[in-house]
Amino acid sequence: MSKATRMTKQKRVILDILRSTQNHPSADWVYEQAKKIVPDISLGTVYRNLNVLRDSGEIIELNYGSTYSRYDGRNENHYHFYCEKCSKLVDVSIPVYEGLDKMVQDTTGFEVRHHRMEFYGLCNECKEMKAKRA
DSSP states (O other): OOOGOOOOOHHHHHHHHHHSSSOOOBBBHHHHHHHHHSOOOOOHHHHHHHHHHTTSSSSEEOOOOOSEEEEEEEOOSEEEEETTOOEEEEEEEEEOOOOHHHHHHHHHHHOOOOOOOEEEEOOOHHHHHHHOOO
């Protein structure tokens, strides 16, 4: 890691928080957790470090058109399901289709480094609520 992207205490705490949860939290949630470990950390420091970690490929930023992003500490290819009703965001435990990268490369000539795929619909809780109303 170069000096410009060295692993500071704050950055390590933020990365550890993200890697210890499957909740895909907002920056505000990360900030609240980080304050428990580093009481003098600022919200600005959390945002800056989230951006640095995202830019270095350590984490993934997920944005679904809301007013805030959510973050994922799992940086390897995997899929997500987003509930359009309650905004629940969960990892989908299915094998990643690696052949998709090659298919896109062969079709376009582009160099594909990774891909991201999301599924949209209703989670089980929202689906049950919809069925009860029907």
